[in-house]
Amino acid sequence: MIDAQPRRLILLASTGLAVATAVAGIGPLSDPDAWWNLRAGQYLLATGRFDGPDPWSRFSSHDFVLTEWLGSVVAARAYDLAGPPALVWLRTLGAVVVVAVLLLTCREIAPVPTAVSGALVGLVGLSGSLAERPQTLGLALYAVSLLGWRHAALRSRAATWWMVPLTWVAAASHGYWILGIAVGLATTAGLALDDRSRDRLGHNALVLVASVAAAGLTPVGPRLLTMPFKVHGAAAGLVGEWDRASLDHPLVLISLGTIAAVCLLWVRTGTSWWQASHLALALAFTATYSRLTAPAMLLAAPLLAESLNRLLNPSRKGVDKPDPWERKAFAVAAMAVLLLGAALAPSTARDLRHTPTALAATLAAIPAGTVVFNDYNVSSWMLYHDPDLQLVIDSRLEVFSDDWVKAYSNALSAGPGWQDFVGSTDASEAVLRSDRPLVARLVNQGWLEVAAADGYLVLRKPG
Template identity: 40%
Template sequence: MQVATEPTERVNGQTHADSLGARVGWLLPPLVLALYALKPLGPVKDPDAYWHVVAGEHLLQSGEFVLEDPFGAATDKVWILNQWLPEVAMQWGHAAYGLPGVAFLLCLGSLLVGLSVYAACRRRAAPLATALVLALVFVALSGSLSPRPQLVTFALAAVTTSAWLLTREDDRARWWLIPLTWLWACSHGMWFVGPVVGGIVVVGLALERRLPVRALGRLALVPALSVAAAAVTPVGPRLFTSPLQVGGVTAYISEWQRPRLADPAVLAALSLVLVVGLYLLRRRRADWIAILLALAAAAFTLTWARTVGLGAIIAAPLAAAALQELIRQPVTSAPQRERSAAGVAALLSLLLVVVAAPAVAGSPALGPNALDGALGALPDGTVVCNDQVDGGWLLLQHPGLRPTMDTRVELYSVEHIQAYLRFMAGDEGWENYPLRVGCAYAVLPRSAAVVAQMRASGRWPVTAESAGYVLMRLS
């Protein structure tokens, strides 16, 4: 979709550039960008973040990208470190500054996501429309801005979508997307989104019949070679089979469930798709690229909870351009004052994060922290029955212990997951789980249903109890 590039429209005898909106509108995107940097700041509460740090540390020590898991007591699948690049960065941050370092990386990553979406939208819309879309994307990402490698996917999805929309405008192949995909494939399992977006644009160009077959073939080389580049990461071809491990256990992973339509994140993402749809209905000719990308954005939004934000990001530049068409305002490139304001907002926000992180993120937001002393006194190699949420915390805080469950769900068999769920619920036969995994101790939330059963059995006396957790020993 094409947008104007010169401010020719007049409002009450003034050019749009002289209107009130133009005079203050440039401040809005920097304010929203500050929200991206500051809102995620807080204690590290994502259970995955802890084992990502452990993964980065183990990789730096061993150089192993595909390995038998040395940490869990009940894992039975190969651990493929297909997100190793951000995991190493998280380990460096943790080694240097502890959990505040991890919290800082979250805020930095969130800001980079915001900057990527801002750049993609601002190419096609004025500050007001850009700020609105940027805010809606933030709402759509509200459940996904956590210290995990998926932040790389969000940022690079915005960059890649914008790049392919530029290719739609000038028919130029952007070969730099190939090495970018290699970096993406070293960072997160959803690297394939980049080649998929490229393939969608090439198919759209073919349906529009405005390029010769040879030119289409040349453009198609970019996503094809991007996939080939992903095959030569340090993980090797195993990168392509790693998603199959998750496929068998998605029923037990909340983020792989279908999202609720009433969720504000879903509503925000769908509103962006709706804006694009309204624009497309007004066109006389079919804009196949926009149609296909909007359908892809809707599919990502409605299929899995973890891809709601991704759907919003893919729709964002199209929605920004559509808003410009609907409100009939011209677009100019970002003036120096706007770019400066965005840079100042980003730097000041990160400076505030640096100052505040030690106070607000110095302690973990999960795990039996009050039992650190008692857990630290257990012999190395002790197998501990635990709540899944606390598994990553145990791996990081007490590397000598071997938890029986954590959020690396793809490393566990379905049978083990089901046995763990029956154990935590205190269902009949719960006694078999500790015997099966070889637990000598159990550290569990006091509120877990099985705790009452364990106490009543007389075989699991409490050795320590504090802050809502109990440490029990098999007698």
């Protein structure tokens, strides 16, 4: 076994990881999509409805199905108690949980220095997905699922049944639940190639089947099983995080660099089929959508820590278990981040990024029921802060038809037929980013500029 790490090294490692987690988790409210999730949570608490005819938009074509209800309800309850600072602190809590689970995963197969190094690399790659909405909760539950599958593979044990209720909670939180199933499939397939016990493989398959069944037993019902695949085509084109992976995206480059580093290390150290399946899955995530770089890094970071440890300590078998002092050091570091997040939340929550808060008074003066041709990027914020206005589109793209989304996107670009679409909405106000081609066309049609702030304009139809 490897000797226990010096306390000074542990203290330095825990402090460094705490600082990195605080930087990633504490900050202004920067995710505009948080607001519609907040309204959804309040709607569920008030009505008890998980689905049904859309209650908010007359332009929707499909029923509203609240799939991410658990995180939305938690956020709504917290917001009712403490307001915007609660969202900042919940994001900080999510960051601490994700990093803690990632560290535990790395620590199983590497000593403190290498484990913390792997966790830091993983944190850098996933930091862009730590937001004040249910996605962070989904990412944390996915990390726990990954830890469970790795734990079973490393110890040549069958997957444990606690993954079934975990999948139910994950499915009630975010679409990332399906990624946990993908990890289970990849692990089981890799173990089969490693010639593990057929009984164990059969047990793993039963756990996976039961987990999928559990996801279909949330209040949303079996249709939840297909919801992760609903955003595509024109709808995906409006959502930045659904952009196809590109080499000009820094987080994609970090993920690909980590995967490449693991491959190079494996040339020297070798690996197993189940670990290779995890790396292949990480590559598949990275190459698909930019939003999947975070789950990819949670897969790749432990593989990097383990291969580094095997390269640096080729003659040593096993890894020393954390002693009580090490556990206390990292626990204190986590508590320090949470306390700092709580202390800074009131001040950081006053800073709303990517949101035209200076237009709030102007929007509040618009008569109730007015149709507003809104920019997609502010739809979530307006959906919460201006609930009496009728928005042409909002962040819940799944409730709108593909034809409507395509026509809306075409109008934003002032494409052929944009006048017909804008006219069909009966919009008499518009809230648009100032650089949208549609703005110039509306001004040429006589629309008047009422207010401008934060890169957005409020326009009013003449007459």
